[in-house]
Amino acid sequence: MDKLIHQFEFGLFFWQIIIFVGLILLLKKFAWKPILDAVNDREEGIKSALLSAENAKREMQNLTADNxxxxxxARAERDLMLKEAREMREKMIADSKTDAQAEGARMIEQAKTAIQAEKNAAMSELKAQVSTxxxxxxxxxxxxxxxxxDSQKQLVEKMLGDVTLN
Structure with a gap:
């Protein structure tokens, strides 16, 4: 190190400083700026990717909530449709029962009417046969x-005796 200090030359030092400053300026213009721009672009890209990922995550949560x-x-609508179908089935069954009961009562009434008519016809026929x-x-x-x-005379006299004149 002593040797370096004793051999110090101002001209060489001056040219080394100028070359160093020139190298710094060249690096700044051609290397540092593109490197810093690339780093900034990468940083922006990462930020936008993170924002996109966050937005996608939110959108996925919204889609999940919407789904x-x-x-x-859909479940509520299905349940409502099933309830309506059950009510319709029960109504149809009740209507069928009512219709069946009404039809049964009508048939019983018709049978009673037919039986009464047959009875009246039989009674008329029986009366006719009895009278005949x-x-x-x-x-x-x-x-x-x-x-x-002799029996004719007795009968006439008996009838005349039974008949009274007013």
């Missing part, structure tokens, strides 16, 4: 009673 909301609405039989029996009895003259 859950849509899913909940009664006339036939009376005719046979009268023929037997009136076959001889």
């Amino acid at each position: 859950e909301k849509l899913l909940a609405e 039989l009664s006339l036939e029996i009376a005719e046979k009895l009268l023929k037997t009673e009136l076959s001889n003259k």
